[in-house]
Amino acid sequence: MIENEIKNSQKKTCIKCGETKPKEEFNRNNSKDGRRSDCKVCSRKANKLYREANKEKLAQYNREYRVNNLEAAAERQRRYYQMHKDDPVFKEKQRLKRLKLKRNKS
Numbered sequence: 001m002i003e004n005e006i007k008n009s010q011k012k013t014c015i016k017c018g019e020t021k022p023k024e025e026f027n028r029n030n031s032k033d034g035r036r037s038d039c040k041v042c043s044r045k046a047n048k049l050y051r052e053a054n055k056e057k058l059a060q061y062n063r064e065y066r067v068n069n070l071e072a073a074a075e076r077q078r079r080y081y082q083m084h085k086d087d088p089v090f091k092e093k094q095r096l097k098r099l100k101l102k103r104n105k106s
Contacts, residue, residue: 009033016042 013020015037026035084090
């Protein structure tokens with residue numbers, strides 16, 4: 001009974017900033033009420049700080065991942081291209097990328 005009341009509550013208090021906000025302002029997870037204990041704003045701030053503090057560690061991880069998963073990455077790129085090849089914004093980004101590469105070569 002109490003668990004149903006917790007899940008049906010429309011507001012929640014962030015443990016980091018202390019503000020009471022609508023439940024939609026908390027990311028989903030598998031807790032009792034189905035939401036994280038910190039709001040999306042606080043969660044974004046914490047993630048940004050972590051990325052800034054661990055920039056080299058994350059870059060090294062990404063490099064290793066790309067090397068170890070070349071075929072999977074190539075397949076994702078092929079699928080993305082097939083889905084977006086007719087999108088004018090995608091075409092413009094591709095054009096600008098080619099120009100940038102051309103300038104860097106000369």
